[in-house]
Amino acid sequence: xxxxxxxxxxxxxxxxxxxxxxxxxxxxxxxxxxxxxxxxxxxxxxxxxxxxxxxxxxxxxxxxxxxxxxxxxxxxxxxxxxxxxxxxxxxxxxxxxxxxxxxxxxxxxxxxxxxxxxxxxxxxxxxxxxxxxxxxxxxxxxxxxxxxxxxxxxxxxxxxxxxxxxxxxxxxxxxxxxxxxxxxxxxxxxxxxxxxxxxxxxxxxxxxxxxxxxxxxx
Numbered sequence: 001x002x003x004x005x006x007x008x009x010x011x012x013x014x015x016x017x018x019x020x021x022x023x024x025x026x027x028x029x030x031x032x033x034x035x036x037x038x039x040x041x042x043x044x045x046x047x048x049x050x051x052x053x054x055x056x057x058x059x060x061x062x063x064x065x066x067x068x069x070x071x072x073x074x075x076x077x078x079x080x081x082x083x084x085x086x087x088x089x090x091x092x093x094x095x096x097x098x099x100x101x102x103x104x105x106x107x108x109x110x111x112x113x114x115x116x117x118x119x120x121x122x123x124x125x126x127x128x129x130x131x132x133x134x135x136x137x138x139x140x141x142x143x144x145x146x147x148x149x150x151x152x153x154x155x156x157x158x159x160x161x162x163x164x165x166x167x168x169x170x171x172x173x174x175x176x177x178x179x180x181x182x183x184x185x186x187x188x189x190x191x192x193x194x195x196x197x198x199x200x201x202x203x204x205x206x207x208x209x210x211x212x213x214x215x216x217x218x
Contacts, residue, residue: 007198008091009044013213017198020094020211022050025150028098030105031087035076037061037068066162066172073159082156085109088175089150092198095210100191101150107189108152115153116187117176118195119145145188148195151175157184 003010008018026034032055038045039061050056059075061068069088076086085105089096100118108116126139151174153161158175161182165172172178176186194210196203 005044006039006042009048010198010204012094012204012207013211016044016048017094017204017207018045018091019049021089021091021096022048022056024094024096024098024101025087025089026050026053026055028101030102033057033079035059035072036091037072065174066166066178069175070159070162070166073155073162076155077159080155082154084155085115085152086155086158087150087152088158090197093149093195094198095207096148096150096195097192100195104150104152104189104191108187111187112185113187114157114179114184115151115176116189117151117174118148118191119188120148120191120193121145147174147176147188148191148197149174153179157182 008021009016012020022034022036025031034056035058036045036056037059042061045051045058057075059068059072062071072088073086080086085108087101087104096118104116104118122141122144124141126141126144128136128139130136153175158179161178161184162172162175165178165181168181170178170181172181179186196206196210198204198207
């Protein structure tokens with residue numbers, strides 16, 4: 001984002017990005033509690049609306065996303081049963097809707113998959129490029145999906161998959177990639193395209209539009 005403040009603490013309407021995200025998860029009737037991984041130098045969380053919520057537990061963040069998730073899973077293991085379901089969600093995805101989370105939970109629990117994640121099918125033409133951004137070839141978009149969060153798996157299975165992948169030197173870009181590496185079948189559940197991740201400045205305007213703040217994206 002090119003700013004001095006982490007993107008999850010940027011204002012979005014009357015709240016910060018992370019407050020929108022936390023509210024949707026924490027107040028969902030199917031979720032018992034929330035663990036949030038915070039960086040050591042985080043100076044903003046304590047001023048947020050949910051900083052002292054009784055159902056929210058803070059854990060230390062890690063070098064990368066995967067290490068933060070693993071820290072949270074290990075901490076959660078002191079409270080939850082190994083076979084309990086856990087959902088992992090990006091703090092920078094404030095537009096996820098409650099009905100999407102419910103659909104993910106229902107579809108995964110009703111399936112024989114090891115877990116699942118929200119996503120949407122790729123609809124645009126996909127291009128593979130070289131280091132100079134010159135097109136090498138067109139990639140077939142059939143059976144391609146954009147991977148979103150939440151991603152939902154059994155606590156001990158996910159923790160073991162992440163630990164195993166890290167020990168093997170495998171790049172873990174999301175929880176599903178660790179589960180794939182471990183050989184588990186994963187269900188993709190179609191969500192909404194509005195479940196965007198705040199990555200670039202224009203994403204804030206689009207998120208405000210999706211959340212009903214009347215901002216027209218550029």
